[in-house]
Amino acid sequence: MLNLRRDFLAGIFFVAIGLGFFVVSRTYNLGSASRMGPGYFPMLLGGVLMVIGALVSLKSLRQTSDAGESVPVAVKSAAIIIGSTLLFALALTYAGLVIAVIVLVVAASAAVGRQFKWQTFALAAGLAAFSALLFVTLLGLPVPLWPNI
Amino acid sequence: MDILNQLAFGLGVAVSPINLLYCFVGVLIGTLVGVLPGLGPIATISMLLPITFTLPADTSIIMLAGIYYGAQYGGSTTSILINIPGEASSVVTALDGHAMARAGRAGQALGIAAIGSFIAGSVATLVIALFAPILSGVALSFRPADYFSLMVFGLVAAVVLASGSVLKALAAIVLGLLLGLVGSDVNSGALRFTGGMPELMNGLEFVVIAMGLFGIADAIANVQAKHASDLTTSRIGTLLPRWKELRHCLPAIGRGTVIGSILGLLPGGGALLSSFAAYSIEKKVARHPRTFGEGDIRGVASPEAANNAGAQTSFIPLLTLGVPSNPTMALVLGALMIQGITPGPQVMTERPALFWGLIASMWIGNVMLVVLNIPLIGLWVRLVTVPYHYLYPAILVFCCVGAYTVNNNPFDIVVMSLAGLLGYVLILFRCEPAPLVLGFILGPLMEENMRRALLISKGDPSVFLTQPISAAFLVASLGVLCLMGLSSFRRTREIAMQDP
Numbered sequence: 043m044l045n046l047r048r049d050f051l052a053g054i055f056f057v058a059i060g061l062g063f064f065v066v067s068r069t070y071n072l073g074s075a076s077r078m079g080p081g082y083f084p085m086l087l088g089g090v091l092m093v094i095g096a097l098v099s100l101k102s103l104r105q106t107s108d109a110g111e112s113v114p115v116a117v118k119s120a121a122i123i124i125g126s127t128l129l130f131a132l133a134l135t136y137a138g139l140v141i142a143v144i145v146l147v148v149a150a151s152a153a154v155g156r157q158f159k160w161q162t163f164a165l166a167a168g169l170a171a172f173s174a175l176l177f178v179t180l181l182g183l184p185v186p187l188w189p190n191i
Numbered sequence: 192m193d194i195l196n197q198l199a200f201g202l203g204v205a206v207s208p209i210n211l212l213y214c215f216v217g218v219l220i221g222t223l224v225g226v227l228p229g230l231g232p233i234a235t236i237s238m239l240l241p242i243t244f245t246l247p248a249d250t251s252i253i254m255l256a257g258i259y260y261g262a263q264y265g266g267s268t269t270s271i272l273i274n275i276p277g278e279a280s281s282v283v284t285a286l287d288g289h290a291m292a293r294a295g296r297a298g299q300a301l302g303i304a305a306i307g308s309f310i311a312g313s314v315a316t317l318v319i320a321l322f323a324p325i326l327s328g329v330a331l332s333f334r335p336a337d338y339f340s341l342m343v344f345g346l347v348a349a350v351v352l353a354s355g356s357v358l359k360a361l362a363a364i365v366l367g368l369l370l371g372l373v374g375s376d377v378n379s380g381a382l383r384f385t386g387g388m389p390e391l392m393n394g395l396e397f398v399v400i401a402m403g404l405f406g407i408a409d410a411i412a413n414v415q416a417k418h419a420s421d422l423t424t425s426r427i428g429t430l431l432p433r434w435k436e437l438r439h440c441l442p443a444i445g446r447g448t449v450i451g452s453i454l455g456l457l458p459g460g461g462a463l464l465s466s467f468a469a470y471s472i473e474k475k476v477a478r479h480p481r482t483f484g485e486g487d488i489r490g491v492a493s494p495e496a497a498n499n500a501g502a503q504t505s506f507i508p509l510l511t512l513g514v515p516s517n518p519t520m521a522l523v524l525g526a527l528m529i530q531g532i533t534p535g536p537q538v539m540t541e542r543p544a545l546f547w548g549l550i551a552s553m554w555i556g557n558v559m560l561v562v563l564n565i566p567l568i569g570l571w572v573r574l575v576t577v578p579y580h581y582l583y584p585a586i587l588v589f590c591c592v593g594a595y596t597v598n599n600n601p602f603d604i605v606v607m608s609l610a611g612l613l614g615y616v617l618i619l620f621r622c623e624p625a626p627l628v629l630g631f632i633l634g635p636l637m638e639e640n641m642r643r644a645l646l647i648s649k650g651d652p653s654v655f656l657t658q659p660i661s662a663a664f665l666v667a668s669l670g671v672l673c674l675m676g677l678s679s680f681r682r683t684r685e686i687a688m689q690d691p
Contacts, residue, residue, distance in 0.1 A: 048619070048620060048621065049356075049359075049620075049621075051620065052359060052362075052620035052621075052622060055616070055620065056362045056366070059366060059369075060365075063369050063384070066384060067383075070381060070383060071379070071381065074650055075645050075650035075651075075652065076645055076646055076648075076649045076650030077646065077650075078378075078638075078641070078642045078645060078646075079379065079381075080376035080378070080379050080381040080383055081383075083372065083637075083638040083641065083642070084369060084372050084383065084384075087365055087368050087369050087372075088369065090365050091362060091365040091366060091369065094358060094361050094362045094365060095362060097358055098356075098358050098359055098362060101358065115619060116411060116412070116414070116415050119411055119414045119415055120411045120612065120615055123407065123410055123411050123414070123587065123611070124407070124411075124608050124611060124612055126587065127407065127587060127590070127591055127604060127607065127608045127611070128604070128605065128608055130587075130591045130604060131591075131595075131601040131602075131604035131605055131608075132601070134591075134595060134601055134604075135601050139592070142591075143588050143592075146584070146587055146588060146591060147584040147587075147588065150583070150584050150587050151580065151584060153414050153415075153583075154414060154415075154580045156580055161581075162584075165581055165584060165585075166584070169584065169585055169588045173588055173589075173592050177592055177596065181242060181245050182245070183241075183245075183596045183599075184599055185592065185595065185596065185599070
């Protein structure tokens with residue numbers, strides 16, 4: 043059952059994205075085939091994506107499902123990891139690279155429940171030092187190291 | 192001999208200290224990620240793309256290529272010793288290689304993998320030197336319609352020959368093509384799909400998307416997975432196979448090299464397909480196929496030769512036609528474009544140092560791999576036991592800092608996070624995110640060629656069918672798709688991909 047639902051959802055997902063691009067493309071100048079405007083090619087592709095998505099969904103209805111195969115959706119891990127990279131973006135802007143890396147590593151370690159272990163802090167400090175050395179000292183990239191006071 | 196002269200010129204480029212250094216760094220990192228499960232060459236190359244900004248073009252490509260073929264090498268080491276294929280392309284090596292290791296012949300398995308890879312790598316280098324000039328000569332006569340159809344063929348063939356559902360892979364490609372169009376339109380300057388955000392004017396950054404799809408999404412998918420390790424601390428023993436065994440293996444290495452060299456040329460080919468195909472062919476031609484799976488040395492020699500040859504020849508379509516044949520090549524293409532080089536038939540004449548230097552460096556890199564691996568095998572084996580909860584924070588740090596340095600703008604970190612989320616959703620849908628990158632990089636190129644073709648033909652779409660080269664590519668694409676419809680082909684493909 044799950045296989046069927048997964049492919050069905052995947053198809054719907056692609057149809058929705060295709061539709062989105064299709065609709066937005068139509069607000070741009072389409073032009074003609076000999077003088078394609080900015081909307082022409084994306085509208086075409088949006089249409090193609092909708093057709094493929096519909097085929098994926100339809101095919102899933104005809105398929106016999108691979109029973110017993112479940113897909114664990116790691117909602118918590120996904121939220122923690124995406125959240126910690128977003129936190130990094132914020133921290134880097136206001137607090138600089140060193141603090142941002144430490145925040146990222148500690149926050150991301152919450153995905154496996156290791157955020158309070160001393161090894162995590164050691165890893166965070168090590169990675170902060172390493173990335174400061176590699177990106178700023180060695181490669182000379184303009185990344186702020188410390189809070190801008 | 193013109194080719195020998197050019198190879199000698201390439202050798203001169205490749206042995207310059209900086210190129211030697213980065214070739215070494217590339218194969219070292221490649222072996223490392225080949226060894227580590229849960230971290231592959233695609234994610235690594237995406238993470239290292241920002242670093243290549245600061246390097247000269249030929250140096251950065253030499254390093255990235257080193258990562259690609261070095262990873263094949265590292266993958267086979269862990270396959271043999273602990274039955275964990277670090278890379279998908281060394282899955283088949285584990286079958287006989289680990290059986291050999293259990294029988295106390297780990298050293299010989301590692302030795303033959305190294306010798307096979309080295310012979311195949313050397314032959315593949317010659318194949319590139321011989322065929323690339325011919326192919327790029329042909330490509331120079333391509334017109335816009337031909338290019339458009341070539342890209343269609345490349346994309347279609349790439350998904351049919353790769354594993355997984357073809358329909359979903361096609362959807363991923365089209366999604367990639369669309370995402371590639373975000374930003375200002377080259378012809379009219381009109382802004383498309385930017386949602387009014389000025390940061391998107393120049394489009395989505397390729398590096399940022401790649402890091403999100405592979406680095407972040409893989410981290411999410413792997414963080415809860417248990418990496419079981421079957422660590423049989425077997426003695427490695429002597430690395431050099433006996434002369435009798437070597438003679439027994441040479442034909443297998445030869446077959447693997449030929450298969451890999453040919454399959455590497457195909458869109459969708461490369462290391463993975465080559466090793467699977469070589470193993471099943473070896474089983475077919477063997478006089479006593481029963482011994483396969485129980486530690487037959489030919490079952491190590493042939494796929495190892497094939498995956499190395501395939502990894503190298505897959506550079507040919509990229510460097511001569513400008514069309515990447517697999518996701519790793521799409522990343523290399525991205526790296527070239529960052530350096531301001533448009534891959535295509537003109538690369539060989541306009542950037543001979545890059546082209547021949549890369550080819551010569553592959554040979555040097557193969558020598559380095561052999562030398563590097565013999566003393567370091569013990570270290571690689573210990574690295575496999577690094578728990579993923581130490582690895583993934585490091586991956587996240589590299590991705591985040593890397594994304595920021597592309598434009599020195601935290602906006603790109605946000606885009607990368609969203610790409611990571613998209614990648615994870617695709618993984619949940621059992622839809623390979625890799626073809627998306629192929630589409631992403633080809634999107635603007637396809638639009639441009641389609642536009643030019645239709646401009647020349649005054650809007651008549653039949654131009655794609657009346658020009659012979661273009662028509663041939665379209666017919667070939669249709670043929671490949673129809674092949675998928677045949678249930679017998681589909682079954683063979685599934686068997687070849689899952690259970691060698």
